[in-house]
Amino acid sequence: MPFPTTPDTTGRRGFLALAGGAVLGLGTTGCVAPSSAAARPAPTGALPTAAPARGTRLSIAIHPTQLQLAASGLDRKLGFTVSQWPNLNAGPDIIQGFRARSIDLASNAGIPPIQAAAIGVRARIVAVQVRNIPVYVFATAAGSAIRSAEDFRGRKIAFSQGQAQGVVVLRALKEAGLSYDDAELVPLPSTQFLTALQSGQVDVAPLSEPTLTKYLDQYSKDGARAVKTDVVDLLTVLWAPEEVLDDPARLAAIRQFVPLWAQGQVWAWQHAGTWIDRYYVRDQGVTRADGARIVDSLARPSFPQSWDRALAWEQQTADLMAAGGFVRKLDVTPLFDRRFEGLAARAVPAAYREAR
Numbered sequence: 001m002p003f004p005t006t007p008d009t010t011g012r013r014g015f016l017a018l019a020g021g022a023v024l025g026l027g028t029t030g031c032v033a034p035s036s037a038a039a040r041p042a043p044t045g046a047l048p049t050a051a052p053a054r055g056t057r058l059s060i061a062i063h064p065t066q067l068q069l070a071a072s073g074l075d076r077k078l079g080f081t082v083s084q085w086p087n088l089n090a091g092p093d094i095i096q097g098f099r100a101r102s103i104d105l106a107s108n109a110g111i112p113p114i115q116a117a118a119i120g121v122r123a124r125i126v127a128v129q130v131r132n133i134p135v136y137v138f139a140t141a142a143g144s145a146i147r148s149a150e151d152f153r154g155r156k157i158a159f160s161q162g163q164a165q166g167v168v169v170l171r172a173l174k175e176a177g178l179s180y181d182d183a184e185l186v187p188l189p190s191t192q193f194l195t196a197l198q199s200g201q202v203d204v205a206p207l208s209e210p211t212l213t214k215y216l217d218q219y220s221k222d223g224a225r226a227v228k229t230d231v232v233d234l235l236t237v238l239w240a241p242e243e244v245l246d247d248p249a250r251l252a253a254i255r256q257f258v259p260l261w262a263q264g265q266v267w268a269w270q271h272a273g274t275w276i277d278r279y280y281v282r283d284q285g286v287t288r289a290d291g292a293r294i295v296d297s298l299a300r301p302s303f304p305q306s307w308d309r310a311l312a313w314e315q316q317t318a319d320l321m322a323a324g325g326f327v328r329k330l331d332v333t334p335l336f337d338r339r340f341e342g343l344a345a346r347a348v349p350a351a352y353r354e355a356r
Contacts (some may be wrong), residue, residue: 012316015048038329042339044338046339050248052249058081060082060103061107062085062107063085064264065107065265066085074264091109091111093189095115098121104244104250105238107236110314111315114314114317115162115327117330123239124334125239126254126340127261127340127344128237128310129236129265129301133232133299136164136206138223138227139205139206140223141200142223147227148227149173151227152182153178154182156186157169158188158190158197160188163190167233171231180251182283193206197215199222210286214287216352238254258344260347263347265301269300295305300352301352302354305346306316306341307336307342
C-alpha cells in the first residue's frame with residue numbers, strides 16, 4: 001500500500017506524542033500547535049566580514065570536529081573561544097540544547113531542523129555537506145528471517161521521528177511499496193536502537209558506523225545481519241538558533257568556524273590512518289581493522305557550492321513527514337540562511353566541492 005496523500009495527521013501526531021514524546025525529550029511534540037517558526041524569512045545579502053569580537057564564546061556540539069581541529073592544528077585558527085564541546089548529536093538532544101540556550105551550533109542530518117520548525121524552535125542552516133551513498137544500514141535482531149526491506153511488513157522497526165534514522169525508515173518503506181501502517185514503528189531515540197535490537201524489542205533498526213560494526217561483530221553468529229538499501233540520507237548540516245545568528249559577535253564566530261569545519265573533514269579524509277587511530281580506535285572503541293573498513297565504506301567529503309539541491313531534498317523530506325502525519329505542511333526555504341551558501345565549498349580544494 002503506498003503512502004496516503006491525505007492522512008489523518010492529527011491522529012498520527014497524537015500517537016507519537018503519547019508513545020514517544022517523553023522519550024524523544026521534546027515533551028508533547030505531536031500536539032504542538034502550528035507555529036510561525038518557519039515564517040520569518042532568513043536574512044539575505046552578504047555576511048559581515050568583521051572578525052569575532054574579543055571574548056566571543058560558542059558552545060559547539062560537533063564532537064568529531066573537535067577532534068579533527070585539535071589533531072590537525074586548525075584549532076589555532078579559531079578567533080573565538082569554544083566554551084564547551086557537548087558530546088551530543090541526536091536531533092532531539094540538540095533541539096533541547098537550543099531551547100535551553102546551552103548549544104549555539106550543532107551538526108545534524110536534514111530532519112532535525114524540520115522537526116524544530118514544527119514545534120516552534122527557531123533555527124537556521126548555515127552549512128551543507130552532501131552524501132550520495134547510504135550511511136544507514138538496517139540491522140536485524142538475532143535469528144530474524146528478514147532479508148530485504150520488503151520483509152519489513154508486520155515487523156517492529158525502531159523509529160525516531162526527529163532524527164535522520166526516522167526518515168530513512170520512511171523512505172525505505174516507501175521504496176519497498178509499504179506504508180508506515182504496514183509495519184509497527186516503535187518510537188525510540190536512536191541512542192536506544194542498539195539496546196532495542198539486543199533485547200528483541202524491535203526486529204530491525206537503522207544503524208550507522210561504528211555502531212553497526214560493533215553490533216554485527218557481537219551478534220552475527222546468532223543470526224543478526226545487515227539489510228542494505230539504496231536509501232540515501234543526503235544532508236549533513238550545521239545549524240544554529242536564530243537568536244545566535246542575530247548576535248553580530250556570534251554570527252562572526254560561526255562565519256569563521258564554517259570553513260574550519262569543512263577543512264577538518266578534508267584533513268580527516270586525507271590523513272585516514274591518523275583519523276582511524278584518533279577517532280575510531282581511541283574515541284569510539286573499535287579495532288583498527290574495523291576502523292579501516294568503515295573509512296573505506298565512506299564517500300569523499302563533498303560540499304555544494306549551490307544549495308538548490310539541498311533545499312529541494314529538504315522540502316521532499318518535509319513533505320514525506322507531512323504525508324506520514326508526523327509534522328504539518330512546511331515550507332523549508334526559511335530554514336536555510338543562504339548568506340552562508342558556498343562558504344564551506346570555497347574553503348576546500350576543488351576535489352571536495354560539488355558544483356550542482
